[in-house]
Amino acid sequence: xxxxxxxxxxxxxxxxxxxxxxxxxxxxxxxxxxxxxxxxxxxxxxxxxxxxxxxxxxxxxxxxxxxxxxxxxxxxxxxxxxxxxxxxxxxxxxxxxxxxxxxxxxxxxxxxxxxxxxxxxxxxxxxxxxxxxxxxxxxxxxxxxxxxxxxxxxxxxxxxxxxxxxxxxxxxxxxxxxxxxxxxxxxxxxxxxxxxxxxxxxxxxxxxxxxxxxxxxxxxxxxxxxxxxxxxxxxxxxxxxxxxxxxxxxxxxxxxxxxxxxxxxxxxxxxxxxxxxxxxxxxxxxxxxxxxxxxxxxxxxxxxxxxxxxxxxxxxxxxxxxxxxxxxxxxxxxxxxxxxxxxxxxxxxxxxxxxxxxxxxxxxxxxxxxxxxxxxxxxxxxxxxxxxxxxxxxxxxxxxxxxxxxxxxxxxxxxxxxxxxxxxxx
Numbered sequence: 001x002x003x004x005x006x007x008x009x010x011x012x013x014x015x016x017x018x019x020x021x022x023x024x025x026x027x028x029x030x031x032x033x034x035x036x037x038x039x040x041x042x043x044x045x046x047x048x049x050x051x052x053x054x055x056x057x058x059x060x061x062x063x064x065x066x067x068x069x070x071x072x073x074x075x076x077x078x079x080x081x082x083x084x085x086x087x088x089x090x091x092x093x094x095x096x097x098x099x100x101x102x103x104x105x106x107x108x109x110x111x112x113x114x115x116x117x118x119x120x121x122x123x124x125x126x127x128x129x130x131x132x133x134x135x136x137x138x139x140x141x142x143x144x145x146x147x148x149x150x151x152x153x154x155x156x157x158x159x160x161x162x163x164x165x166x167x168x169x170x171x172x173x174x175x176x177x178x179x180x181x182x183x184x185x186x187x188x189x190x191x192x193x194x195x196x197x198x199x200x201x202x203x204x205x206x207x208x209x210x211x212x213x214x215x216x217x218x219x220x221x222x223x224x225x226x227x228x229x230x231x232x233x234x235x236x237x238x239x240x241x242x243x244x245x246x247x248x249x250x251x252x253x254x255x256x257x258x259x260x261x262x263x264x265x266x267x268x269x270x271x272x273x274x275x276x277x278x279x280x281x282x283x284x285x286x287x288x289x290x291x292x293x294x295x296x297x298x299x300x301x302x303x304x305x306x307x308x309x310x311x312x313x314x315x316x317x318x319x320x321x322x323x324x325x326x327x328x329x330x331x332x333x334x335x336x337x338x339x340x341x342x343x344x345x346x347x348x349x350x351x352x353x354x355x356x357x358x359x360x361x362x363x364x365x366x367x368x369x370x371x372x373x374x375x376x377x378x379x380x381x382x383x384x385x386x387x388x389x390x391x392x393x394x395x396x397x398x399x400x401x402x403x404x405x406x407x408x409x410x411x412x413x414x415x416x417x418x419x420x421x422x423x424x425x426x
Contacts, residue, residue: 022090241265
């Protein structure tokens, strides 16, 4: 016999059942894109927005929390056709499901472009695009890493430019897919692999993330949040060279430098060897001119010194000649024997003075010093200090003789008979 009222295995409360339904819906659907017509739009005083999104057969409640997204360019009105990106959830207090809106755009705008703008606003608010965190690129990198497809045109263009401009450069390519499902994860993993050195290769000075041009769908892997955060957390400067000049990706805003094309990136990250050679030649010529000018100045100073010395020697020689002529004339005017006797006596006197005078002069000097030492012992500063006097000086050691030379809070030193001590004026 069939039981009219089967025994339930568990009796739920309303809250438990509603919470279970909410968990099932959120796990099943998660974030979805929905399009329809706005009706019953209300702007709450708190800043939250409520409306119903409907089509010809169904409707769903929607809510935009105040801090979830920026205000749309055009105010929301009933009857507007829109596309919404949000999360399916359950409003438990009323027991109805609703859509929590994260992105809202007029119907017809590309969904990828809307996701791009939403992620851009989010990362910009977190500071990932801040100019002050951008790091300068090394002027003369020795090793660079390139994250790109090894078979694409971008790597060929870059290698051609790099080999021409910087033949000394060591290039390490970390091959990844640049398009399709899973490419973003490969790019995000390849960046830290180049940052951290290992046994296979040393650390690089710079990393370039690059690929050729394409549509927004082709370049989308470089708009993924995982790639942006890998660039942000890199300790090595990163250059983004994705697509053509008109293409912009999230990588361009996070990277330390955005290059319009892969070839332009190669020109921006390394100097041209030809330009370097020209600069070296120019510096060599300037150095040569400086050396020649200094050598010319030194030669002129040497010539001037030589001329000055020659003039001085000439004057000395002329003076010696005049003295010799005067002596010759004097000798001629005097008797040779008498003059010889006078010279002999003069030489003898000079000899005696040279032999006898130094000891006497030393003894006289010693007596004078001893007398002066005695006077100083009686009248000198040390004797005065021993009698109980003192000498006061300022910080520079200058003796303070009058009260006008003293200022309040002035550091002074006082010398007494057995030393010095410091103090401060009131």
